Amino acid sequence: MSANQHHISRIPQTAPQGPASAQPPVPAAEFIHTRLVDQARRAAAALTRLGVHGGERVAALLPMTPESVVTTMACGRLGARRFTLPIGDPAYLLRDRIQESGAGVVITADGCFYGDRYYPAKRILDRALADCPAVRSVLVVHRMARPVPWTPGRDHWWHEALTLDA
Template sequence: MDRHVEAGHGDRVAIHFEGEPGDSRAITYAQLKDEVSQAANALLELGVQKGDRVAVYMPMIPETAIAMLACARIGAAHSVVFGGFSADALATRIQDADARVVITADGGYRRGKPSALKPAVDEAVAKAGTVEHVLVVRRTGQDVAWTEGRDVWWHDLVAGQSAEHTPEAFGAEHPLFILYTSGTTGKPKGILHTSGGYLTQTAYTHWSVFDLKPETDVYWCTADVGWVTGHSYIVYGPLANGATQVMYEGTPDTPHQGRFWEIVQKYGVTILYTAPTAIRTFMKWGDDIPAKFDLSSLRVLGSVGEPINPEAWIWYRKNIGGDRTPWWTPGGRPRPAAS
């Protein structure tokens, strides 16, 4: 963020946040820099140091990206755990990473209803035994159990911090984050990603694969930050490249099955990156739904997460891209220097 602000792009929107209930927020690069700096100072106040691990168990809200970037800013490795995982799965990852702090929220919105997150954190922290503090974002306003001396409200601690913070410089091999495998074929394994190679490759692939033009494009990756696609193509790649992007909290059918296309129309999305499973779902819902919305802003379509079958590709290009967009899907192979 600092580079973009210093280059005179502080007023450019970094994140268009769209909450599932319909609330929205535009965050510029200057605002994002300030909020990340405040969060970094808050983590330092909680005793987080370079080399520590911080677990993040959050909904798809801006504070999730802010928390990740704040960790990176002070040299603490974040370990983001998908918000749909159970307390046991969270506890396993907290314990294995030896996380000192957990950042979470009271809950998020899912299919039109508040979905609690804090109870799972309380259960996981009790099992893990390594956590000193739990930093809680108030998103839904749900009542939550509270442990005095351990639990801290984000708005109480972060909002009062200085927006001045100088990021530390770290070597290329300094740990950036730990992301765990799903555990479907055995115990989840923590994969360590280091700063230099990962950031270089993520920024380059985001720029080159999507033909990114940060001055004019509005980019939207529909993945969850809890997966590596979300890390790479929501948080690090787009923000390293100075892109304007959309972040959506909820599901594609809330409050109606045209929600994704409504968002594309609202923000003038030019680059859309989603998954074949979602595309096949949209196909089942019918061609008439996207036809109700103006999708003419789209110029690049991306597919990620699994192979896309020909029928889904044809439907996606025709009904969403208007038969005028190229498409890209990444290969499932190692990428040199992208550890």
């Protein structure tokens, strides 16, 4: 059992059920502690199905959302290392950081607002991944109601991957 699992399992399930959420872009999500733990368990199972194991790096191109926290918790459960990719970076910088990290899985939002402008995270990530053959899977968190480029076999919806372990 990892230190993260040990710590989380020691928190009583009767802990206060108040919200644990970041400042919300629309749509907003509030996660109570038990939901965060459940989502982290499901995300860890999804990452395991994608071949993530202890010591491996998982890159995350996510805005400040509950899914970002869940990703960190899931990596902790597996002993994997989360590698954060900055929102707003151009494709060539993302490519360099992903190659340097050695990540085989990337978790991204389909898009988000960066300051006052729309940032098409998945579209920019796809340009970066053209030169990252080591990336075998991309989990996409649905945030915006806009078209999303898709690579069958590599790309997976976050919500569907977490539902498989319901």
